[in-house]
Amino acid sequence: MPDLLTIGELSARSGVAPSALRYYERLGLIRADRTGGNQRRYARAELRRVAFIRISQQVGVSLDEIREALDSLPEARTPSPQDWARLSASWRSRLDERIRLLTKLRDDLDGCIGCGCLSLQRCTLNNPEDTLAGEGPGARLVLPRPTDDPTLAGSLS
Amino acid sequence: MPDLLTIGELSARSGVAPSALRYYERLGLIRADRTGGNQRRYARAELRRVAFIRISQQVGVSLDEIREALDSLPEARTPSPQDWARLSASWRSRLDERIRLLTKLRDDLDGCIGCGCLSLQRCTLNNPEDTLAGEGPGARLVLPRPTDDPTLAGSLS
DNA sequence: CCTTGAGTTGAAGTGCACTTCAACTCACAC
DNA sequence: GTGTGAGTTGAAGTGCACTTCAACTCAAGG
Structure with a gap:
């Protein structure tokens, strides 16, 4: 046994x-x-x-x-x-969140392929949460820090 | 300029x-x-x-x-x-593939939560590609090696 | 008994993506 | 001119998830 x-x-x-x-x-x-x-x-x-x-x-x-x-x-x-x-x-909600983020990234990437941007103006890729006002001119890129997410950071490490 | x-x-x-x-x-x-x-x-x-x-x-x-x-x-x-x-x-196809894998993982996890398994019998989580025959008894777990995918391996590092 | 493949340990090494440090120099506002 | 915050370098350190190594012991078949 x-x-x-x-x-x-x-x-x-x-x-x-x-x-x-x-x-x-x-x-x-x-x-x-x-x-x-x-x-x-x-x-x-x-x-x-x-x-x-x-x-x-x-x-x-x-x-x-x-x-x-x-x-x-x-x-x-x-x-x-x-x-x-x-x-x-x-782990479910974590998995959902990761899927959501990646899907959003994919859609944004599609949009940016369409508009050919990757620019810093109003592209959702570079201004994901629309939370950039008040920290000086110019948009922030993507996610402020990838530090905590092994999936996305590569270190993913 | x-x-x-x-x-x-x-x-x-x-x-x-x-x-x-x-x-x-x-x-x-x-x-x-x-x-x-x-x-x-x-x-x-x-x-x-x-x-x-x-x-x-x-x-x-x-x-x-x-x-x-x-x-x-x-x-x-x-x-x-x-x-x-x-x-x-x-990168698009890579992104698609990652989303597909995570979605599959989520659905499998749902299935396994339903059946309460996580067992080594016929659960798709443990036998992702149905490619386990011929290497002795018992199923393989999940992906054979996470070595190459920083997304999944925990290292974005 | 003896060989051989499998298993044991602690210490050190690996790969990736950075960060930290010390010692030093620049650029600019006053 | 001078002080101060920003920038420079190479070398070393960090965190994670392991792997590799050397030196050794175990377990099972012939």
């Missing part, structure tokens, strides 16, 4: 490199039992955690926030489908 | 930190004339280049690729609206 996975097996199943799995463990995102010889053995439930981690990353959430989310899971029992649903749902 | 901008002015107008502008210059993304005292002076046209850079980053393009795109602009003359339109349009 335990049916534990080695790190190689979890890696193959999850598509996540062993080094990344060890890294996740260091950050407290997943956990493993150990054999007498100190090797990791993962419960099958860890597969779901890894799945959640990868999905969350696609939503643009940092590992730190993912850890916080995972910390909210009950420790006493194996998380239920409802537990996972709750966590997944918590 | 020249009407050159200092780095502080370009920074204020573009919303990009002076240190980032110098960094862009090192990478060959923008250029500046120099005063007798070695200070940078930017032609107004550089504002469009910076606008293009920030927009491109939001699309999820790396600075390296942005540089390549900018290199395709004519050197002899100031880029025309059509030049900028061509470059912007070149």
